[in-house]
Amino acid sequence: DIQMTQSPSSLSASVGDRVTITCRASQSIARYLNWYQLKPGKAPKALIYAASSLQSGVPSRFSGGGSGTEFTLTISSLQPEDFATYYCQQDYTTPSFGQGTKLEI
Amino acid sequence: QVQLQESGPGLVKPSQTLSLTCTVSGGPISSGGYYWSWIRQPAGKGLEWIGRVYISGSPNYNPSLTSRVSISVDTSKNQFSLKLSSVTAADTAVYYCARVRRDFNNSGRDYYYMDVWGKGTTVTVSS
Numbered sequence: 001d002i003q004m005t006q007s008p009s010s011l012s013a014s015v016g017d018r019v020t021i022t023c024r025a026s027q028s029i030a031r032y033l034n035w036y037q038l039k040p041g042k043a044p045k046a047l048i049y050a051a052s053s054l055q056s057g058v059p060s061r062f063s064g065g066g067s068g069t070e071f072t073l074t075i076s077s078l079q080p081e082d083f084a085t086y087y088c089q090q091d092y093t094t095p096s097f098g099q100g101t102k103l104e105i
Numbered sequence: 106q107v108q109l110q111e112s113g114p115g116l117v118k119p120s121q122t123l124s125l126t127c128t129v130s131g132g133p134i135s136s137g138g139y140y141w142s143w144i145r146q147p148a149g150k151g152l153e154w155i156g157r158v159y160i161s162g163s164p165n166y167n168p169s170l171t172s173r174v175s176i177s178v179d180t181s182k183n184q185f186s187l188k189l190s191s192v193t194a195a196d197t198a199v200y201y202c203a204r205v206r207r208d209f210n211n212s213g214r215d216y217y218y219m220d221v222w223g224k225g226t227t228v229t230v231s232s
Contacts, residue, residue, distance in 0.1 A: 034218040042224060043109075044201065049218035050208060087152055091217050094167060095154040 006098035021101045023071045023088035032092040039084045107131040109223035123189040127202030140205035141185040145198040199225040
């Protein structure tokens, strides 16, 4: 099984800040890495697929990078609606998720 | 715009079978070449992929659940469903259904990601 580890587990930031979340895979997964945003009571939202491709409709302040075993999700200027929990997910083998990063005000 | 909605019992007794349905609205489930998937999240924990199915072809399941899980599609009802047998308290979770989009990759295996999700439904396993 491929283990996905996110850091940090939680993050406090302010509106307008630039934040980066890191996701590490236990083995190389090429670019088979997706990012999702979860908010309580709402349908999860796909943000990034194939490591760096922006999902349609997602604001350009979100960006993804990396390949192999290390990946990043960056939000260039935090907006109030961005405070949520973010998960990475690999699809190189049986899909698995990171443990999540809670982004708080 | 495609929307997904999970439905099913919110309480299941231990050792029984959990059955959930995901209703797809806004487009036919059989078009577009999509896969259809189930994911769950126990309270206070992370997400766990359960499995996915294509309209034609064998489903793929998480190896940790494969002996107990079944995912199927009913094109006549525009729905897909999840059955999980012999449930225990460890199966208590929010269950999500999702559409899986395939992005073609010229240099290797295609990319798959869950582009549309339902809001989730809570299932508790308890006597």
